[in-house]
Every structure is written in C-alpha cells, then in structure tokens.
Amino acid sequence: MGKQIVSFKGVTKGFDNQTVVDNISLDIYGGEFLTLLGPSGCGKTTMLRMIAGLESCDEGQVIINGVVSNDIPAAERDVNTVFQSYALFPHMTVLQNIAFGLSLKGRPEAEILEKVEEALAMVKLAGFGERRIQRLSGGQQQRVAIARAIVNEPLILLLDEPLSALDHKLRKEMRLELRQLHRKLGITFIFVTHDQEEALTMSDRIVVMNNGKIEQTGEPKEIYEEPANLFVADFIGESNFFDGRVTGTDGHWMDILVEDVAMTVRNRRGFFVNQDIRVLLRPEDMVIQRASDDCDQPHLKGRVEELIYKGNTVDLVIRLNSGKRIATTEFFNEDAEEIFYAQNEAVCISWIQGWEVVLPNE
Amino acid sequence: MNKPGLSHILTFRNTAIALVVTWTLLFIVVPTLMIAVVSVLQRDARTFVTPAFSLESYMALADPVYLKIFGKSFAYAAMTTLLCLLVGFPFAFFLARTRKRWQKPLLLLVIIPFWTSSLIRTYALIIILKANGIINTWLRAAGIIKLPLEILYTDIAVYIGLVYTLLPFMILPLYASLEKLDFRLVEAAFDLGARPVQVFTRIILPLSLPGIMAGAIMVFLPAMGLFYVPDLLGGAKSMLLGNLIKNQFLVAGNWPFGSAVSVFLTMLMLGLMAIYFKTMKRINTSVMEEA
Numbered sequence: 001m002g003k004q005i006v007s008f009k010g011v012t013k014g015f016d017n018q019t020v021v022d023n024i025s026l027d028i029y030g031g032e033f034l035t036l037l038g039p040s041g042c043g044k045t046t047m048l049r050m051i052a053g054l055e056s057c058d059e060g061q062v063i064i065n066g067v068v069s070n071d072i073p074a075a076e077r078d079v080n081t082v083f084q085s086y087a088l089f090p091h092m093t094v095l096q097n098i099a100f101g102l103s104l105k106g107r108p109e110a111e112i113l114e115k116v117e118e119a120l121a122m123v124k125l126a127g128f129g130e131r132r133i134q135r136l137s138g139g140q141q142q143r144v145a146i147a148r149a150i151v152n153e154p155l156i157l158l159l160d161e162p163l164s165a166l167d168h169k170l171r172k173e174m175r176l177e178l179r180q181l182h183r184k185l186g187i188t189f190i191f192v193t194h195d196q197e198e199a200l201t202m203s204d205r206i207v208v209m210n211n212g213k214i215e216q217t218g219e220p221k222e223i224y225e226e227p228a229n230l231f232v233a234d235f236i237g238e239s240n241f242f243d244g245r246v247t248g249t250d251g252h253w254m255d256i257l258v259e260d261v262a263m264t265v266r267n268r269r270g271f272f273v274n275q276d277i278r279v280l281l282r283p284e285d286m287v288i289q290r291a292s293d294d295c296d297q298p299h300l301k302g303r304v305e306e307l308i309y310k311g312n313t314v315d316l317v318i319r320l321n322s323g324k325r326i327a328t329t330e331f332f333n334e335d336a337e338e339i340f341y342a343q344n345e346a347v348c349i350s351w352i353q354g355w356e357v358v359l360p361n362e
Numbered sequence: 363m364n365k366p367g368l369s370h371i372l373t374f375r376n377t378a379i380a381l382v383v384t385w386t387l388l389f390i391v392v393p394t395l396m397i398a399v400v401s402v403l404q405r406d407a408r409t410f411v412t413p414a415f416s417l418e419s420y421m422a423l424a425d426p427v428y429l430k431i432f433g434k435s436f437a438y439a440a441m442t443t444l445l446c447l448l449v450g451f452p453f454a455f456f457l458a459r460t461r462k463r464w465q466k467p468l469l470l471l472v473i474i475p476f477w478t479s480s481l482i483r484t485y486a487l488i489i490i491l492k493a494n495g496i497i498n499t500w501l502r503a504a505g506i507i508k509l510p511l512e513i514l515y516t517d518i519a520v521y522i523g524l525v526y527t528l529l530p531f532m533i534l535p536l537y538a539s540l541e542k543l544d545f546r547l548v549e550a551a552f553d554l555g556a557r558p559v560q561v562f563t564r565i566i567l568p569l570s571l572p573g574i575m576a577g578a579i580m581v582f583l584p585a586m587g588l589f590y591v592p593d594l595l596g597g598a599k600s601m602l603l604g605n606l607i608k609n610q611f612l613v614a615g616n617w618p619f620g621s622a623v624s625v626f627l628t629m630l631m632l633g634l635m636a637i638y639f640k641t642m643k644r645i646n647t648s649v650m651e652e653a
Contacts, residue, residue, distance in 0.1 A: 052553055053552075053553075054549050054552065054553065073552070074549075074552040074553050075552050075553075075554075075555045075556055075557060076555075079553075080553060080554065081550070081553045083546060083549075083550060085544075085546055087544070087546040087547050087549065087550035088550075089547060089550070089551075089565065090547075090569070091568045091569055100551070100554050100556075100564075101554035101555050104554065104555045104556050104557075104560060105555060148554070149554075152554065152555070
C-alpha cells in the first residue's frame with residue numbers, strides 16, 4: 001500500500017442544521033481502489049465532493065497529497081470526478097467534452113488530440129470523437145465521462161455512483177472494466193455506491209458508512225465475513241439473525257442459548273454472562289439435513305416453506321419451530337446428496353462451527 | 363350520474379375553436395390585410411387613399427431620409443437590446459439560482475409593471491426624470507449637484523424608458539432558459555479546472571443562447587415600434603420606425619406610406635423569427651434533446 005493520498009482529519013459537514021458527515025477521520029492510500037459504501041443520505045457523496053472541492057467542510061481538515069486542501073478551489077485540485085449524471089456538456093461533441101480540461105490548461109492542440117484519442121481507446125470508444133453526446137447510449141455516455149476525467153491524468157479519480165443509471169448486464173461489464181482501468185492507470189480510485197455487490201466485487205478496501213459515521217473499514221472479505229456490527233452485517237449481503245443470550249463463559253469459549261438450543265461458540269469480543277447477543281449466519285453457511293436422529297448436533301428444527309431453484313444454487317425459505325423465517329442457499333455438488341426438499345418437510349438446521357458471527361444485541 | 367356525451371364535448375370544442383378563429387380573423391388578420399392593401403394604393407389628400415395600384419410607397423422606403431431613420435431606429439433598438447441583456451442576464455441568473463420559494467415572489471416583481479399601462483408608466487418616468495423631478499430634487503437636497511441634471515428629452519431618457527419598458531421581455535425568456543440549466547455541468551467544469559470566467563463563457567453562455575436570442579427578439583422588435591417613449595421622453599424628435607409610422611398616419615396623412623413602413627417592420631419581424639426558429643431547430647436537435 002502506498003502513502004496516504006487523502007486524509008480526513010475530524011471532518012464534519014452539515015446542511016441546514018443537519019449533520020451529514022460527523023467527525024470523520026479516514027486515510028486513503030495512493031493507488032488503492034477504495035469504495036465508500038452506505039445507504040442514501042449516509043454522507044458518502046458529501047465525502048467525495050469534499051475531496052473534489054465542490055463542498056467545503058465545517059470542521060476538520062481534508063489533506064490531499066500532503067497539502068491541507070480545505071481552501072483550495074476545485075479547479076486547482078489534481079482530482080477529477082465521474083459524476084452520477086455524467087454531466088457531459090450537451091453543446092459539445094465527444095471530442096470537445098474530453099478535451100475540455102486539457103484545453104483549459106492551454107495545451108497545444110496536437111497534444112490534446114493525441115491524448116483524447118488515447119483516452120477514447122482506453123474506454124473503448126475509438127472513432128467516436130465527432131459524435132454528439134445526445135447520439136450516445138447511456139453506457140457510451142458513461143465511458144465519455146470516464147475518458148473526460150482520466151485524460152487529465154489526475155492523482156485521484158472520484159466516481160460518484162457512476163453505474164447506477166446502467167442496466168444490470170452493462171453494470172456488470174463496467175465493474176470489470178473499471179477494475180482493469182484502475183490497474184492500467186495505477187492511480188487512486190475513490191468510488192461511491194450504495195450497491196454492496198458493486199463494492200465487494202471492485203474494491204481493494206471498503207468504507208461502510210451510516211448516518212455520517214464510518215461503521216467499518218476493511219477489505220471486502222473482512223467486511224463480509226467479519227462485520228463489525230449489526231448495521232454492517234445487515235447492509236452487506238443477506239443474513240439470518242438469531243437472538244440469543246450468553247449463559248456462561250471462560251473468556252475464550254462461551255455457552256449460549258440460541259432459539260432455545262444450547263451450544264458452545266468462541267468468545268471473540270469479551271462477552272459476559274447474561275449478555276444479549278445476536279448470532280449472524282449467511283444463507284450459504286447453513287447446513288440443512290433431513291430431520292432424523294442422525295442430524296448434526298446442536299441444531300435448530302424447522303420446516304421447508306419455499307424452495308427456489310436458481311440454477312447453480314437451491315435457496316430454501318425455512319420456518320423454524322419458533323416461527324422465525326430464515327433463508328438458506330445450497331450449492332449443487334455432484335457428490336452431494338439430493339438437495340431438493342418437499343414443501344413442509346421437516347429439516348435440521350446447523351452450521352459449521354466457527355462460521356457464525358456473534359454480535360452484541362444493541 | 364349524467365356523463366357529458368361525446369357530442370357535447372365536440373360541440374364545446376368546435377364552439378371554442380370557432381370563437382378564437384373569428385376573433386383572430388376579425389381583429390388580427392383583417393387589419394393586417396387592410397394595411398397590406400393600403401400600402402400598395404395611392405395617397406389622396408381628401409380621402410387618404412384612392413383605389414389605384416402603386417408601388418410608390420415602397421419606392422419611397424429607399425429614400426435616404428428614411429434610410430437614415432431606419433438606421434437610427436436600428437441603432438436605438440440594438441443599444442436597447444444590449445442594455446436589457448446586460449441588466450437582465452445577471453438578474454435572471456440570480457433568479458434562476460435562488461431558492462425555489464423566493465423565485466415566485468421575485469418573478470412577480472418582474473411581472474407587476476404589466477398591470478399598469480406602459481403609457482402611464484412612461485408618464486411616471488417624466489416625473490422622475492424632469493428638471494425638478496424626483497432624481498434632481500434628491501440629488502440637490504443631498505448637495506451632490508447644484509444645477510439640475512438634464513436627463514429628460516435626451517437620448518439617455520429614451521434609453522431609460524425603452525429599457526425600463528422592455529426589460530421584463532428580456533428577463534422572462536432568459537430566466538426560462540437559465541432555470542433549465544443543469545448546474546451540475548457548472549460543477550463538472552470547475553472539476554475539470556475551469557475558472558469562473560471560463561465557466562461562464564464556455565458553459566453558461568452557450569447553453570443559455572436560446573434564451574438570449576428569444577429575449578433579444580422580444581426586445582429588439584418592440585423597441586423599434588414604441589413610438590410614445592421617444593415622443594414623451596425624447597422630445598418630439600422622430601427617432602424610431604414607430605414614430606415614423608405614427609406620423610405618416612396622424613400628421614402627414616400619408617396612409618399608404620405609413621402602411622408600407624408597417625409592412626416592412628412586419629416583414630423584418632417575420633425574418634428574424636424565421637432565423638430564430640431555424641437556429642432553435644438546429645440547437646434543439648443537438649443540445650436540448652437529452653438522450
């Protein structure tokens with residue numbers, strides 16, 4: 001990981017007496033693909049706009065490449081943005097749009113044309129220079145917006161939900177292309193999205209935000225497998241939550257009661273006796289067996305309510321005997337036994353020890 | 363419940379259309395045609411026109427005396443348009459960028475003058491501008507000047523009158539076009555390194571061009587015809603095409619020539635409108651149509 005390229009130091013920003021970014025400190029490192037992930041209104045776009053210089057901060061410092069940049073106007077920052085709406089200039093051609101930044105800097109025309117061609121090739125739009133913006137599809141406009149930003153060779157590329165206006169298939173393609181572009185350019189990408197799948201597939205590091213605060217920072221795998229709190233667990237991926245209580249602990253292990261079933265799990269967070277907990281399990285972590293005396297112990301009991309065939313997986317909706325509904329996913333495996341169940345069939349639900357995430361019930 | 367039958371709706375529709383068509387024919391098309399007909403007849407000292415075909419009036423348009431008036435009239439109208447643009451653009455921009463709940467009241471301020479006849483408002487201007495008028499009284503009371511400023515019956519008074527009367531016609535189309543301007547484009551330009559002046563010349567100005575053109579036409583054409591403004595504020599000097607037309611009808615009694623000048627002015631208007639719509643069509647197919 002490179003050196004810090006952007007640092008937020010105690011940054012606070014509010015609009016109309018409402019705090020949008022609440023005393024955030026965050027280091028972003030040179031060359032990384034960092035995603036700010038969170039629900040709408042969590043402050044992620046405001047963070048991005050503060051880096052771009054389109055928003056000032058009320059308190060704290062935004063340091064870009066070692067320079068306190070609070071008072072540096074957007075035009076003088078070595079940062080370019082791909083806007084959510086693309087914000088392409090409608091009165092200019094593709095070429096004029098991409099050349100805009102370079103021509104403002106007064107670069108010689110030959111150099112501008114060469115760089116624009118290069119940028120167009122980079123986003124796979126070679127030969128589109130003379131087109132009018134209105135004649136392009138949404139995906140093509142997206143590419144022009146990217147080219148217009150990267151042609152200036154910025155230190156940091158900011159991407160504000162750039163894929164949200166594209167259809168599903170195109171979005172998946174663009175994820176891959178953005179990753180490739182990031183590798184090719186070697187510059188820092190800061191990406192804002194509310195789509196957890198986008199964040200997980202593209203980023204080196206994810207910053208999960210909520211209500212103007214950072215909930216968790218980490219690599220995608222870390223965020224998914226070891227969510228720091230219930231918000232992250234709920235926001236990222238599908239989860240089954242079970243309420244429970246700690247009945248005894250020796251510091252390393254603890255006895256818990258989950259859905260009235262006693263079991264022993266690792267005590268990773270210093271839980272104490274009688275503390276209310278929530279046990280989080282991903283649908284793909286669940287082990288489903290036909291109800292019999294041979295079921296793995298300990299297990300929860302339930303009945304299959306719904307079976308959803310998805311090609312490579314079979315998803316089940318199971319109603320536990322307590323009335324709670326949970327979702328499970330099982331992958332096809334040629335060696336595995338039959339994973340189709342009849343409706344209302346009684347099943348045992350367990351999981352591989354250690355895959356559960358236990359969080360305090362806040 | 364009684365539903366209005368289709369035939370009732372059709373009757374209502376036809377009646378409404380017939381009413382509008384009759385009105386337009388009677389009070390717009392017929393007078394215009396009358397003027398067009400009179401313009402190709404001969405003048406008569408006693409009955410104003412005799413029914414004999416003549417292109418005399420149109421020939422007279424080429425007379426250097428009248429060409430000079432056309433030229434002057436153009437210059438006045440052009441200057442008025444420019445002044446309106448300079449005053450109106452910042453206001454319209456401010457109006458379009460201000461909070462939504464302030465826009466309506468501010469817009470109302472622009473429209474309120476329409477509730478009073480512009481002729482009466484021009485008389486009011488006399489009271490403000492004259493030698494012992496409001497401006498001079500204040501300036502003298504404040505000790506800024508000793509002798510009253512000579513404003514009334516000068517070109518300055520005429521420009522004040524024209525700009526004052528026509529400013530709303532510039533502001534409204536400018537506002538309509540600036541209000542639609544996507545401010546995110548301005549942010550994008552800043553992001554790409556543009557200074558404020560460059561943002562204005564490269565983004566805001568080109569994108570508000572339709573509004574500027576519409577405003578210019580709506581100011582330029584009436585500016586040539588507002589005869590009572592120079593009459594009242596500029597003394598009795600005939601400066602605009604409107605004064606020329608009025609004088610031909612009311613003073614010189616030359617109806618055919620007055621009509622010919624009117625037709626000329628109408629043609630000029632049609633020409634400018636044609637240019638405007640052609641340009642708009644070009645802009646529309648390129649700029650305005652969002653993909």
